[in-house]
Every structure is written in structure tokens, then in C-alpha cells.
Amino acid sequence: MIRSPKETRDGQFTMEFTDKQRRLDGRRVEEATDVFKERYAARSGIESTNSGLKNRLGLGHLSVRGLGSVSRVILHKVAGWNVLRASASRKLKAWVASRVAETLGRVGSGGSEGRLGHVGRLVGRVERVFGPVVRPDRPIAFMSAA
Numbered sequence: 001m002i003r004s005p006k007e008t009r010d011g012q013f014t015m016e017f018t019d020k021q022r023r024l025d026g027r028r029v030e031e032a033t034d035v036f037k038e039r040y041a042a043r044s045g046i047e048s049t050n051s052g053l054k055n056r057l058g059l060g061h062l063s064v065r066g067l068g069s070v071s072r073v074i075l076h077k078v079a080g081w082n083v084l085r086a087s088a089s090r091k092l093k094a095w096v097a098s099r100v101a102e103t104l105g106r107v108g109s110g111g112s113e114g115r116l117g118h119v120g121r122l123v124g125r126v127e128r129v130f131g132p133v134v135r136p137d138r139p140i141a142f143m144s145a146a
Contacts, residue, residue: 049081052081053077053078053081056081056084057077057080057081058077059074059077062074
């Protein structure tokens with residue numbers, strides 16, 4: 001932290017600071033080093049997870065009592081957190097997109113309804129209706145010239 005010097009009566013400049021300011025400045029200098037950042041990275045990730053569990057999923061306030069109930073609620077909330085984090089993963093999104101494309105590709109092949117039966121027909125209808133929304137690579141004609 002930069003502090004401006006003060007001029008004394010005899011024309012010299014001095015800087016005044018407290019022990020707390022000195023300790024805080026030392027801590028900030030240490031936190032700026034690469035070694036500190038490397039050591040703190042794991043703790044930072046854990047703190048982020050704990051904060052998300054507490055703030056987004058309400059783990060800080062459970063409305064149940066008893067070891068069995070509390071354990072079950074915590075387990076469910078952590079499982080929910082895992083689902084949230086997995087859904088945010090690019091790798092998982094790519095995997096889901098490839099599986100959906102693979103499934104939609106098989107709907108019309110291999111028999112009258114494909115492997116999926118009535119679900120395949122429903123997916124086919126949804127694809128026809130929402131195809132332009134789901135797949136923006138298709139040209140969308142808002143108004144036809146006919």
C-alpha cells in the first residue's frame with residue numbers, strides 16, 4: 001500500500017505506519033508470489049465448492065434433525081451439486097450432444113420406428129417443430145416468397 005510521506009518541522013520526510021499496516025503489506029507481497037498462488041490453488045477450489053454448496057444449495061441451513069436425516073440431506077445436496085457441476089462441463093455437453101445426434105439419427109433407420117418406438121416418433125415430431133431453434137445451421141425462412 002502506497003503511503004505519502006509527511007514533512008517534519010526540520011524539513012525531513014518521514015512515513016508513519018502501524019504494526020497492522022506493516023503486517024498487511026507483508027501479507028499482500030507474499031500473496032502476489034507464484035509460490036503462494038500455486039499452494040493456495042487447491043484451497044481456493046475447495047472454498048469455492050463449499051461456498052457453492054452453502055449459498056446455492058442451502059447447505060448452511062438444514063431443516064431436518066438427527067444424524068440419519070442430516071446425512072441423507074447432505075448426500076442429496078452434494079449429489080445435486082455434482083450434477084450441476086457436470087452440466088456446466090464442456091466435455092459433458094459435447095458428449096450429450098453427440099448422444100442426442102446419434103439417437104436422432106437412428107430414429108428413422110432400421111424399421112418403421114427405429115430402436116426407440118413411440119419415443120422415437122415423439123422425438124421426430126419435436127425435431128421437426130423445433131429444428132430451426134435447436135439446429136441454427138439450417139436456413140430459417142421467416143416469410144416465403146410464394
